[in-house]
Amino acid sequence: MAEDGPLKMADVARLAKVSMSTVSRALADNPLIPEDRRREIQRIAAEAGYVINQSARSLRMRKTQTIGVVFPLGHDVGQLISDPFFIEMFGRLADEITTRGYQVLLCRVTDTSEGWLNRIIQSHRQDGLVIVGQSDQHEALNQAAGSYHPLVVWGGHLNGQTYCSVGTDNIGGARRAVDHLLGLGRKRIAFLGMLELPEISLRYEGYVRALRAAGIEQDPALVIPAHFSFETAYEAARELIESGTEFDAIFATSDIIALAAIQALAAAGMDVPGQVSVVGFDDIAIAAQSTPPLTSVQQDLAKGAKTIVDLLFKRMAGEDAPSATLLPKLVVRKSCGGTSAG
Amino acid sequence: MAEDGPLKMADVARLAKVSMSTVSRALADNPLIPEDRRREIQRIAAEAGYVINQSARSLRMRKTQTIGVVFPLGHDVGQLISDPFFIEMFGRLADEITTRGYQVLLCRVTDTSEGWLNRIIQSHRQDGLVIVGQSDQHEALNQAAGSYHPLVVWGGHLNGQTYCSVGTDNIGGARRAVDHLLGLGRKRIAFLGMLELPEISLRYEGYVRALRAAGIEQDPALVIPAHFSFETAYEAARELIESGTEFDAIFATSDIIALAAIQALAAAGMDVPGQVSVVGFDDIAIAAQSTPPLTSVQQDLAKGAKTIVDLLFKRMAGEDAPSATLLPKLVVRKSCGGTSAG
DNA sequence: CTTGCTTTTGCAATCGATTGCGGTAGCGTT
DNA sequence: AACGCTACCGCAATCGATTGCAAAAGCAAG
Numbered sequence: 001m002a003e004d005g006p007l008k009m010a011d012v013a014r015l016a017k018v019s020m021s022t023v024s025r026a027l028a029d030n031p032l033i034p035e036d037r038r039r040e041i042q043r044i045a046a047e048a049g050y051v052i053n054q055s056a057r058s059l060r061m062r063k064t065q066t067i068g069v070v071f072p073l074g075h076d077v078g079q080l081i082s083d084p085f086f087i088e089m090f091g092r093l094a095d096e097i098t099t100r101g102y103q104v105l106l107c108r109v110t111d112t113s114e115g116w117l118n119r120i121i122q123s124h125r126q127d128g129l130v131i132v133g134q135s136d137q138h139e140a141l142n143q144a145a146g147s148y149h150p151l152v153v154w155g156g157h158l159n160g161q162t163y164c165s166v167g168t169d170n171i172g173g174a175r176r177a178v179d180h181l182l183g184l185g186r187k188r189i190a191f192l193g194m195l196e197l198p199e200i201s202l203r204y205e206g207y208v209r210a211l212r213a214a215g216i217e218q219d220p221a222l223v224i225p226a227h228f229s230f231e232t233a234y235e236a237a238r239e240l241i242e243s244g245t246e247f248d249a250i251f252a253t254s255d256i257i258a259l260a261a262i263q264a265l266a267a268a269g270m271d272v273p274g275q276v277s278v279v280g281f282d283d284i285a286i287a288a289q290s291t292p293p294l295t296s297v298q299q300d301l302a303k304g305a306k307t308i309v310d311l312l313f314k315r316m317a318g319e320d321a322p323s324a325t326l327l328p329k330l331v332v333r334k335s336c337g338g339t340s341a342g
Numbered sequence: 343m344a345e346d347g348p349l350k351m352a353d354v355a356r357l358a359k360v361s362m363s364t365v366s367r368a369l370a371d372n373p374l375i376p377e378d379r380r381r382e383i384q385r386i387a388a389e390a391g392y393v394i395n396q397s398a399r400s401l402r403m404r405k406t407q408t409i410g411v412v413f414p415l416g417h418d419v420g421q422l423i424s425d426p427f428f429i430e431m432f433g434r435l436a437d438e439i440t441t442r443g444y445q446v447l448l449c450r451v452t453d454t455s456e457g458w459l460n461r462i463i464q465s466h467r468q469d470g471l472v473i474v475g476q477s478d479q480h481e482a483l484n485q486a487a488g489s490y491h492p493l494v495v496w497g498g499h500l501n502g503q504t505y506c507s508v509g510t511d512n513i514g515g516a517r518r519a520v521d522h523l524l525g526l527g528r529k530r531i532a533f534l535g536m537l538e539l540p541e542i543s544l545r546y547e548g549y550v551r552a553l554r555a556a557g558i559e560q561d562p563a564l565v566i567p568a569h570f571s572f573e574t575a576y577e578a579a580r581e582l583i584e585s586g587t588e589f590d591a592i593f594a595t596s597d598i599i600a601l602a603a604i605q606a607l608a609a610a611g612m613d614v615p616g617q618v619s620v621v622g623f624d625d626i627a628i629a630a631q632s633t634p635p636l637t638s639v640q641q642d643l644a645k646g647a648k649t650i651v652d653l654l655f656k657r658m659a660g661e662d663a664p665s666a667t668l669l670p671k672l673v674v675r676k677s678c679g680g681t682s683a684g
Numbered sequence: 685c686t687t688g689c690t691t692t693t694g695c696a697a698t699c700g701a702t703t704g705c706g707g708t709a710g711c712g713t714t
Numbered sequence: 715a716a717c718g719c720t721a722c723c724g725c726a727a728t729c730g731a732t733t734g735c736a737a738a739a740g741c742a743a744g
Contacts, residue, residue, distance in 0.1 A: 006464060008700060019724045024702055032722070049457065051464030055406065056700035058397040059729050066447075087429045098450045103467070105408075106436055106446040115391065122348060122393030124730095125445070259631065289601070291633040350730060361694045366732055374692075398730035401699050466700095685744105692739070698732085708723080714716090 007050055016044045027052065058124075066103040067312065068126035069093055072135035073110055083228050083256065084284045085301075089132055089154065092305035100313065102127070112137060117144045121151075128316045130154070130308055134165075134198045150316040152308050156199040157323055164315065165323045166308045170199050173297040173328030174206025177279045178251055180295070180330055182214045184337055186249035186277055190240060192226040192233065192261060193253030200253050203281065207251055221245045226257050233257040237264035248276055249336070255280035255287045255296055262290070262335065277336035293333035300326055349392055358386045369394065400466075408445040409654065410468035411435055414477035415452055425570050425598060426626045427643075431474055431496065434647035442655065444469070454479065459486045463493075470658045472496070472650055476507075476540045492658040494650050498541040499665055506657065507665045508650045512541050515639040515670030516548025519621045520593055522637070522672055524556045526679055528591035528619055532582060534568040534575065534603060535595030542595050545623065549593055563587045568599050575599040579606035590618055591678070597622035597629045597638055604632070604677065619678035635675035642668055 013020045018041065026033045026041035033041075058064045071086060094104045105126055109116055117140050120129065128150035134141065138158060145151060145163035153165040181189050191207050193200040204223070211218050222245065226236035233252075237260055240247070252258035258280030262272050272278055272292060280287060283298035304326055311321040355362045360383065368375045368383035375383075400406045413428060436446045447468050451458055459482050462471065470492035476483065480500060487493055487505035495507040523531050533549050535542040546565070553560050564587065568578035575594075579602055582589070594600035600622030604614050614620055614634060622629060625640035646668055653663040 006466075009702095010700080020701080021703075021724050022722085025723095028702085034722075037722090046457075049460055049464070051461050053401075053700055054465045054467045055397060055400040055404075056729090057702080059395075059401050059731085060700080060702045062397075062729070064397065087433065091429065094448055094450060098452075104448040104450075106448060108436060108440045108446075110440075115388075118391055119393050122391070123396045124348075125396045286628055286631070289628070290631065351732095352730080362731080363694055363733075364692085367693095370732085376692075379692090395730055398699090399732080401701085402730080402732050404699070687744080688742090690739100690741085692737105694737085695735090697734090700729105702728085704725105704727090706723105706725090708721105710721085711719090713718085 007048060008053070009050070012041070012045045012048060012050050015048060016041050062124075063127050064103075064125060065101065066105050066126045067097045067309075068105045068107050068120065068129045069097075070107040070109055070120065070129060070131045072112060072131065072133060072137050073108065083254075084286065085254065085256075085282045086132060088284065089301055089305060092301050093130055093132075093309065096305050096309035100309070112140075117141065121148050128152075128312045130312060134158075136196060138198060149318075149320075150312060152312045152315065152321075154304065154308060156202045157325060158198055161323075164311055164321055166304055166311065166326070167199065168297075168299045168304070168326045168328045170202035170328075171206040171209070173281065173299075173330075174203035174251070174253075175210045176206075176328065176330045177281070177295075177297050178207050178210035179213075180332065181249045181251065181277055181279060181336060182210060182216070184249075184277055187216060188219070188222065188247040189249040189251055190222040190224060190245075190247045191251050191253070192224050192236060192240075192257050194225055194227060195223075203253050219245075222247060226252070228254055228256060230256055230260045233260035234264050237261040238268075241265065241268045241270070250276060250278045252278065252280050255282045255284045255294060258294055258296070258335070259286070259290055262292075262294075273335055273337035279330075279336055283331050287331075288333065290335075292335045295333045295336045296331055298329045298331045300329075349390060350395070351392070354383070354387045354390060354392050357390060358383050404466075405469050406445075406467060407443070408447050408468045409439045409651075410447045410449050410462065410471045411439075412449040412451055412462065412471060412473045414454060414473065414475060414479050415450065425596075426628065427596065427598075427624045428474060430626065431643055431647060434643050435472055435474075435651065438647050438651035442651070454482075459483065463490050470494075470654045472654060476500075478538060480540060491660075491662075492654060494654045494657065494663075496646065496650060498544045499667060500540050500544075503665075506653055506663055508646055508653065508668070509541065510639075510641045510646070510668045510670045512544035512670075513548040513551070515623065515641075515672075516545035516593070516595075517552045518548075518670065518672045519623070519637075519639050520549050520552035521556075522674065523591045523593065523619055523621060523678060524552060524558070526591075526619055529558060530561070530564065530589040531591040531593055532564040532566060532587075532589045533593050533595070534566050534578060534582075534599050536567055536569060537565075545595050561587075564589060568594070570596055570598060572598050572602045575602035576606050579603040580610075583607065583610045583612070592618060592620045594620065594622050597624045597626045597636060600636055600638070600677070601628070601632055604634075604636075615677055615679035621672075621678055625673050629673075630675065632677075634677045637675045637678040638673055640671045640673045642671075 009020050009023050013023045026038045097104050131153040134155040141163045153163055155165050155167050156170050157165055195201050224236050224240050226233045250261050252261055258278050262278055265272055280294050280296040283296040287294040287296045307324050314321040351362050351365050355365045368380045439446050473495040476497040483505045495505055497507050497509050498512050537543050566578050566582050568575045592603050594603055600620050604620055607614050622636050622638040625638040629636040629638045649666050656663040
């Protein structure tokens with residue numbers, strides 16, 4: 001009834017007039033304790049407002065019922081986890097994880113000095129890890145995966161990769177987007193994104209392949225480094241416009257970059273899709289709502305998150321789950337002209 | 343060097359040829375150990391890839407270096423934390439918390455049965471709690487606050503509230519928004535939101551006061567229940583439109599609701615802001631990007647999050663921090679016609 | 685070589701649960 | 715009544731760190 005002092009299992013044992021062992025087993029629904037007694041003890045514990053101390057439990061059981069979700073920000077100094085894509089991914093992951101009765105621990109990594117991943121792993125704060133985005137930490141991930149199994153990465157599938165990853169077919173997605181632009185008669189297609197990031201570099205590969213297949217020579221002046229934040233992307237687009245380089249389409253490697261580019265174009269008095277077609281990547285919620293609505297390569301995050309967590313739990317159970325690739329879908333809207341469905 | 347077996351403090355002690363006590367103190371930078379020896383032990387530990395087991399540490403120290411962030415979803419069956427407002431708040435809170443060297447544990451509460459908050463508190467998984475949104479749990483919060491101090495709530499300031507809360511002046515914000523609409527000559531202003539939620543009910547209070555001050559009689563037919571999700575809000579707006587009730591403005595209690603309303607109006611062939619002025623609440627990032635750009639009551643989330651965490655840490659230190667109220671700002675854009683700054 | 689003081693060090697208890705294993709109670713047979 | 719068998723129960727060790735307290739070591743002065 002009264003619940004001022006945080007009461008321990010021993011207190012419940014006293015109340016129920018049994019030993020701690022029995023209480024522990026009863027609360028764990030261990031059939032070693034007869035059913036009616038189990039219920040009785042559970043009732044007493046609940047009534048007393050008793051809750052198992054998770055720190056003690058974690059120590060003894062060597063598991064925490066917690067999954068760590070890590071956002072390596074090594075490549076970007078901006079601290080805030082603000083990108084809508086990451087945010088949505090996080091929400092979906094959280095859903096999948098909590099549904100399975102686990103807690104979600106957010107690990108925002110800013111200090112990617114030697115051994116950062118090992119420090120997280122060895123802290124034993126979580127039973128498994130999801131790493132969202134490889135950032136520039138491919139090597140560190142490869143190394144950690146050698147000895148730590150319950151780890152799944154969202155990102156591109158790279159050469160010589162030993163860790164388990166889930167991600168969209170970046171090359172294929174990009175290829176499809178650029179093919180679509182080419183199909184509309186566009187020939188001078190700018191590429192906006194940070195080639196240093198593995199996923200982006202794969203998208204670049206798709207871009208190059210599409211151009212090559214169409215027999216179009218690629219122009220380095222059309223490849224523009226652009227970070228993920230709206231402001232920096234806007235700046236990058238503005239510079240492209242002011243450089244005087246001719247272009248009639250933009251393949252942006254994220255929707256945020258695409259939206260920033262559209263705004264920059266509008267500010268420069270250029271019509272989208274009249275003069276310039278724009279395609280984004282991710283198909284975040286705003287994409288459909290923007291003006292004009294954005295054509296984008298859709299990543300199925302719901303499925304992605306589910307796959308990640310499925311694989312993670314398999315690995316936590318000792319099974320050896322392989323990487324998975326999701327198929328992207330081009331969602332055609334007004335931002336690139338034309339009207340065919342993709 | 344080799345780091346296959348998860349090594350413990352005892353192992354490091356052996357390596358450094360000292361006792362565990364000394365290692366523990368050295369790693370904690372305890373001045374009881376001479377500086378040079380401290381450094382030496384730290385070096386040895388780091389080289390061996392040793393990391394303190396947090397479960398054990400938490401148990402012994404009775405603190406976890408973790409803050410729980412709770413989203414009570416009692417009022418809404420939709421599981422996903424998808425509302426951009428909550429998402430942004432979460433990101434900012436995470437920033438503030440990690441900056442202070444604490445971890446963030448996400449608690450998505452779906453089971454708000456008797457004692458849910460107590461179960462979280464007594465689990466001892468965290469050293470402090472941030473509750474984002476009161477949902478319909480005012481009573482539970484009030485009760486918990488009696489015995490549990492390190493707890494801060496984002497939400498409205500209610501009568502008879504004993505817990506510490508941080509929130510925007512909802513009444514004032516709503517008042518300003520509606521006054522603005524009235525100033526534009528609008529007289530039939532619809533209110534879209536869930537009155538069951540404390541914050542929304544405060545905004546309703548502001549709405550009522552504004553109307554009363556302007557000598558306009560309020561019409562119950564103009565008060566429409568609308569959830570936070572885009573789809574349900576769209577539906578609510580559509581029903582308002584189809585009901586035939588006359589109206590020339592909408593005060594939406596969130597930007598998502600406002601955006602949904604604008605789409606519904608557009609679908610019905612009604613011009614915004616020509617026929618109907620729309621004002622939202624929160625001023626989320628998309629608000630400025632929508633068509634037409636949305637007038638909205640801005641909540642300063644960066645400041646809000648900082649205030650919440652500041653207060654929480656004060657409370658964790660045993661001080662008694664009082665509730666705080668933030669001043670909202672009306673950001674005027676095209677969605678309500680007119681051009682004056684608010 | 686003592687003595688007295690300061691600086692370091694380590695023993696052992698502790699945090700609050702879980703669980704292997706040995707012991708007891710209860711019941712049915714002979 | 716004695717025995718055997720199951721079904722329950724609880725003792726005590728354990729998880730891996732932290733820390734009060736006492737002991738040891740170092741050092742200077744007498």
